[in-house]
Amino acid sequence: MTHRSTEAALPAxxxxxxxxxxxxxxxxxxxxxxxxxxxAQHTLTVFGISALALIALLMFRPDLGKQLxxxxxxxxxxxxxxxxxPALSALMEAPASVQTAAASNTALSKEEKALLxxxxxxxxxTNWLSKRYRVANDATNMLVSTAYLTAREIKLDxxxxxxxMAIESGLNPFAESPVGAQGLMQVMSKVHHERFQEMGGxxxxxxxxxxxxxxxxxxxxxxxxxxxVEAGLKTYxxxxxxxxxxxxxxxxxxxxxxxxxxxxxxxxxxxxxVMASNTPAPAKAPAAESGITIKVLPHNEIAGL
Numbered sequence: 001m002t003h004r005s006t007e008a009a010l011p012a013x014x015x016x017x018x019x020x021x022x023x024x025x026x027x028x029x030x031x032x033x034x035x036x037x038x039x040a041q042h043t044l045t046v047f048g049i050s051a052l053a054l055i056a057l058l059m060f061r062p063d064l065g066k067q068l069x070x071x072x073x074x075x076x077x078x079x080x081x082x083x084x085x086p087a088l089s090a091l092m093e094a095p096a097s098v099q100t101a102a103a104s105n106t107a108l109s110k111e112e113k114a115l116l117x118x119x120x121x122x123x124x125x126t127n128w129l130s131k132r133y134r135v136a137n138d139a140t141n142m143l144v145s146t147a148y149l150t151a152r153e154i155k156l157d158x159x160x161x162x163x164x165m166a167i168e169s170g171l172n173p174f175a176e177s178p179v180g181a182q183g184l185m186q187v188m189s190k191v192h193h194e195r196f197q198e199m200g201g202x203x204x205x206x207x208x209x210x211x212x213x214x215x216x217x218x219x220x221x222x223x224x225x226x227x228x229v230e231a232g233l234k235t236y237x238x239x240x241x242x243x244x245x246x247x248x249x250x251x252x253x254x255x256x257x258x259x260x261x262x263x264x265x266x267x268x269x270x271x272x273x274v275m276a277s278n279t280p281a282p283a284k285a286p287a288a289e290s291g292i293t294i295k296v297l298p299h300n301e302i303a304g305l
Contacts, residue, residue: 116152121263125162128262132270133171143171143184146212154213156220159263160229161185161212163256164219164236167248173208184208185215192218229253 122144130140144162151158168186169175176182182189182205189196189205195214196204204210223232230249239245261268 116148117158117263122148124262124265125159125259128268128270129162129166129171133166135171140171143208143212146209150213150216154216154220156216159259160256161216161219162259163252164215165212166255167252173211174206182206183211183215185211187211187215187218
């Protein structure tokens with residue numbers, strides 16, 4: 001009897017203990033979930049504080065942000081290499097024939113020294129042209145130096161060359177007219193293509209050194225054939241067969257006169273209105289500017305002519 005009663009009591013105790021066991025398991029699961037949530041909360045708090053600290057650091061040290069960006073997102077090799085701007089002298093490299101000719105004329109005659117002028121005179125002219133035509137001083141200096149060296153070589157007044165450059169293109173070496181005149185001196189490269197052959201062909205028309213040299217040679221040739229600067233300028237602008245050059249010669253000679261004054265150390269305003277050759281104006285004698293009467297010089301008063 002005792003054995004049977006014991007066996008009967010076991011199922012009853014087992015049934016009675018099952019709810020307690022379920023409660024223990026539920027409590028254990030709740031504690032585990034609460035622990036996970038607490039851990040996640042603490043982790044997010046740490047990350048948030050770290051992020052705020054990093055943002056504050058980058059605000060005060062932006063250079064660290066750049067370093068971090070480069071370390072996380074490295075640039076491709078082609079982009080990572082620094083690109084250096086070419087030297088200005090490289091952009092105005094003279095054709096080989098011009099370099100050879102300049103190197104061979106080492107001894108300067110009295111006339112050549114007069115054409116070259118002094119360093120101070122060239123600097124005065126450079127500064128004035130740079131301000132007047134809003135061209136970088138270094139670039140203007142290269143153009144002025146090239147004009148003086150070309151003038152010495154071909155025996156032509158550098159200020160006349162610079163005056164033509166100024167009126168023709170406003171010192172823009174890449175200027176091109178609707179009819180195809182190119183560069184600083186607006187040379188018709190298709191017409192004068194033979195003159196560019198020794199300098200690499202007509203593509204050299206936009207090379208400032210080549211353009212100044214060819215334009216100066218053409219100008220001197222026209223002045224020599226015309227017998228005067230006025231006649232030469234009229235032919236240069238393409239008005240030889242017309243009654244008037246629409247004031248082109250007057251504008252060039254007025255600019256020449258201003259450059260002459262600048263090279264002599266005089267103060268000349270840089271705000272005088274400038275008219276390009278491709279915007280013709282009625283032909284008229286040069287007018288008085290700032291109280292100074294502009295005199296059209298005969299060709300024998302211009303050095304080298």
